[in-house]
Amino acid sequence: MGEALFARIAKERAPLLSLWFDAALEGYARDTASFLKDRRDPFANPVGHHTRRGLERLFDELVGAMDMEAVTQALDPILRIRAVQHLTPARAVEFLFRFKRILSERFGAAPRSAEAAGLLFELHERIDRMVLAAFDVYMACREQVMELKANEMRQRTFRAFQRAGLVRPEHEKAPEADGE
Amino acid sequence: MAEAKPTPQDVLHRIQHTPPRSDWMETPVEIRKGMYCYAANPKSVATLGLPHPHAWNPVEDDWHLPENWQQILHEGFKERLERFRSFKVFMDICVRCGACADKCHYFIGTGDPKNMPVLRAELLRSVYRNDFSRMGRLLGKVNGARPMSFEVLREWWYYLFQCSECRRCSLFCPYGIDTAEITIMGRELLNLLGLNIDWIATPVANCYMNGNHLGIQPHAFKDMIDFFVDDIEEKTGVRVKPRFMEKGADILFITPSGDVFADPGTYTAMGYLMLFHYLEEKYGLKVTWSTYASEGGNFGFFTSHETMKRLNAKMYAEAKRLKVKWILGGECGHMWRVIHQYMDTMNGPADFLEVPVNPITGTRFEQARSTKMVHLVEFTADLIHHGKLDLDPRRNDYLKVTFHDSCNPSRGMGFFEEPRYVIRNVCNHFYEMPANTIREQTFCCGSGAGLNAGENMELRLAGGLPRANAVQHVHRKYGVNMLACICAIDRAALPALMDYWVPGVQVTGVHELVANALNLPGQNERTTNLRGEEFEELMAQAEGQSDEG
Numbered sequence A: 001m002g003e004a005l006f007a008r009i010a011k012e013r014a015p016l017l018s019l020w021f022d023a024a025l026e027g028y029a030r031d032t033a034s035f036l037k038d039r040r041d042p043f044a045n046p047v048g049h050h051t052r053r054g055l056e057r058l059f060d061e062l063v064g065a066m067d068m069e070a071v072t073q074a075l076d077p078i079l080r081i082r083a084v085q086h087l088t089p090a091r092a093v094e095f096l097f098r099f100k101r102i103l104s105e106r107f108g109a110a111p112r113s114a115e116a117a118g119l120l121f122e123l124h125e126r127i128d129r130m131v132l133a134a135f136d137v138y139m140a141c142r143e144q145v146m147e148l149k150a151n152e153m154r155q156r157t158f159r160a161f162q163r164a165g166l167v168r169p170e171h172e173k174a175p176e177a178d179g180e
Numbered sequence B: 001m002a003e004a005k006p007t008p009q010d011v012l013h014r015i016q017h018t019p020p021r022s023d024w025m026e027t028p029v030e031i032r033k034g035m036y037c038y039a040a041n042p043k044s045v046a047t048l049g050l051p052h053p054h055a056w057n058p059v060e061d062d063w064h065l066p067e068n069w070q071q072i073l074h075e076g077f078k079e080r081l082e083r084f085r086s087f088k089v090f091m092d093i094c095v096r097c098g099a100c101a102d103k104c105h106y107f108i109g110t111g112d113p114k115n116m117p118v119l120r121a122e123l124l125r126s127v128y129r130n131d132f133s134r135m136g137r138l139l140g141k142v143n144g145a146r147p148m149s150f151e152v153l154r155e156w157w158y159y160l161f162q163c164s165e166c167r168r169c170s171l172f173c174p175y176g177i178d179t180a181e182i183t184i185m186g187r188e189l190l191n192l193l194g195l196n197i198d199w200i201a202t203p204v205a206n207c208y209m210n211g212n213h214l215g216i217q218p219h220a221f222k223d224m225i226d227f228f229v230d231d232i233e234e235k236t237g238v239r240v241k242p243r244f245m246e247k248g249a250d251i252l253f254i255t256p257s258g259d260v261f262a263d264p265g266t267y268t269a270m271g272y273l274m275l276f277h278y279l280e281e282k283y284g285l286k287v288t289w290s291t292y293a294s295e296g297g298n299f300g301f302f303t304s305h306e307t308m309k310r311l312n313a314k315m316y317a318e319a320k321r322l323k324v325k326w327i328l329g330g331e332c333g334h335m336w337r338v339i340h341q342y343m344d345t346m347n348g349p350a351d352f353l354e355v356p357v358n359p360i361t362g363t364r365f366e367q368a369r370s371t372k373m374v375h376l377v378e379f380t381a382d383l384i385h386h387g388k389l390d391l392d393p394r395r396n397d398y399l400k401v402t403f404h405d406s407c408n409p410s411r412g413m414g415f416f417e418e419p420r421y422v423i424r425n426v427c428n429h430f431y432e433m434p435a436n437t438i439r440e441q442t443f444c445c446g447s448g449a450g451l452n453a454g455e456n457m458e459l460r461l462a463g464g465l466p467r468a469n470a471v472q473h474v475h476r477k478y479g480v481n482m483l484a485c486i487c488a489i490d491r492a493a494l495p496a497l498m499d500y501w502v503p504g505v506q507v508t509g510v511h512e513l514v515a516n517a518l519n520l521p522g523q524n525e526r527t528t529n530l531r532g533e534e535f536e537e538l539m540a541q542a543e544g545q546s547d548e549g
Ligand code: SF4
Pocket: B103, B104, B105, B106, B115, B116, B117, B120, B162, B163, B164, B165, B166, B167, B168, B169, B170, B179, B180, B183
C-alpha cells in the first residue's frame, strides 16, 4: 500500500488540484476568489491562470521527479504575483502547507504501515522543500520591486543627462544598481 | 494610521483561513505602502494657486483638513453636478449589473474588490445618494448611501489614485458609464482640499513655471537637443539642423518632455529629429521646436479642468506667436486625449491656424480641421502611404515587435491602424498580442493618469500585469523582444514592467523604429542603431535566439 501512495495521489490529480487551487485563493476577498476561479481566459484573468498552471506543475513535481529547478520555475509566476499584492509573506506561501492538510483529509492522517509512513514523510518533506524555495523566490521578487522603486526614475533620466554630458563631474558616478 | 510593526498576534490573525467577508462599505480601508503616491508638496500646490496647500501624510490620522472640509466637498460636488451633465447621469443610471467589475487592470492585478470600477464609482455615488437624493438619504445604507466622513475621504483618496482613467471599464458598460470621468471629478474634489499627489502636483507646477513637467529650463532643453544632434551625426554621419522657436516655420512640433529627457524616449526624440531633417532636405518642409511649449503632456488633466486648460493654453499661444500653419504633436497618450476631447472648446477655436494639409502629399487632415493639430504617427503613415520616405526596414530585422495600444490614443481617439501601418512598413517582424488585450480592449500600462511614481511600484506592477501577461505570451510564442508604443508615459513606465514580468523585452517609441529604417541623404554605412548597438551583433544574437526557439 505504501508504494501506491504517490500513484494514488497522482491518480486523483484533477480533484486534488481543484482543492489546492481553492485553498490558494483563500487569501483573497470572496468576490475576487470567485472571479479568479471562474474566469478561464488567461488574458482576462492572469492571476487565476498562472496560479492554476503553477500548481499543476508543482503537483507533477511533487509526485514525480521533484526537480528543484522545475519547482522554482513553477513557483515563480505564483510568488511573483503575490509579491506585489496585499498578501503578507506568510499568506503568500501558505498555500503550499495547505496541501498537507488536503492530503491528510483525503487519504487519512495516520499511515497504516511503516512504509506508508515513510512515503508520507517523504511527501511532507518535499512540500517543505517547496516552501523553502518559495521563500527564496518571494524574497528575490521583493528585492527586485525595491530596486525598481529606488532606481527606476533616477536611472532613466540620469542616464539620459549623463550621455548628453550634462552631469557635473562630481556626480558622474551613475546611481547604484546601474549594472546593465 | 502610521505603519507599525505587526505584533505576533497580528500575524496570527492575518493567517486565519477565512478572510473577512463583510460588505464593501464595512471593510475599512488600509492605506498600504507601495500602493499610494506621496502627498503633494504644498509649495507646488501654492505655486498653482490651488486651494488649501498644506503638508500632510496619507498614513497619519490627521490630514490637517480645513474646518469645513465636508461643506467644501458638498458644494464642490453640487457645482460639478450642475456643470457636467454626464457626471449627474453617471451618478444616477448605474444598475450595478457588474459587467464592468472584472475589466479593470487594477482589479485583475491587485485582486482588491474595491478596484472593481463599479465600486470605485460607488465611492462617490454613495455620498451622492446621501447628499443629493432624498430617497437615498431616507433609506441610507440599504440603498447604498452614506454620509461623508474621514473614513470615506480616506477611501476616496486611496482608490481614486488607483484608477488610471483608462476607460477600459466603460467599453463594457451597457449604459456607457465612464468611470474615468467619475475619477476625474473625484480628484477635482480632492484638490479642493489640497489632497493631490506629488507626482502630479509638482510636474504641473514645473510645467506652469518652466514649460515642462521636469522643470527643465529652456537652455537645458536646447542642450539636450544639441546633444541628440551630435549623437545622430556620430551614428549616421548626418548633421541634422533642428529649428527652435522659428517664426514663419511651416509647422510647430510639440512632444512630451519625457522624450527629450528620459530613456528610452530620447531615442524616439532622435527619431523625430531625423525625420524632420529628411523632410526638410527632400521637400523643404520647415518644422520648428519650442522651448516654451516644451511639454505636450498635461498632468493638469489629472488635477482639474481649469489646471488642464492653463497648461494646454501655451500650445496655441506659441503657434500664434510663431505664425506657423498648424501644429504637429509627438507620440504621447494623455496629451492626445486633452487635444482631442478638450483643447478645441477649452482654448480654441484656433482660427489663426490653417486646416492641416500635408504639403508633401496634399492630404488634408479632416479630423484635425477644428483643433489644427495632427498626430505625428498619422503624418508619417500618410508620408509612407504616398511613398515619400526612403526606408530600409532590414535594419530592424533583429527585432520582433509587438505594439501596445496606449489607452488614450486607442480608446480615446480610435487610433488603431496608423501605428500598425507605420510599424509594418519599417519592421519586417510584427506580431499582435491576443485580441482581448489590444485596440479598444487594450490593457493600461498600469501607470497612467499620473501614477507612474516610484513609491507606488507595487500598484504599478500589479496593475500592469494584464498588459505584461499578454506581452509574455507573444514573447514566448514568437520570440518578441521589442514592445513598441506611442506614449511617453508608456516609454517611462513599461521598462520596469518588462524587467519584472517579461525580462528580455525592451521598449521603444514608433519613431525610433522609423528612424532606424530611414535612409538619410548623405548617410554613412549605418553600422549601429540609435542606441549605439552594432547591427551585426544584434543580427547574430537574433539568429542565435531563433535557432534556439
Ligand atoms: S478607468 Fe480604467 S483604471 Fe479606472 S476603473 Fe475603469 S478600467 Fe479601472
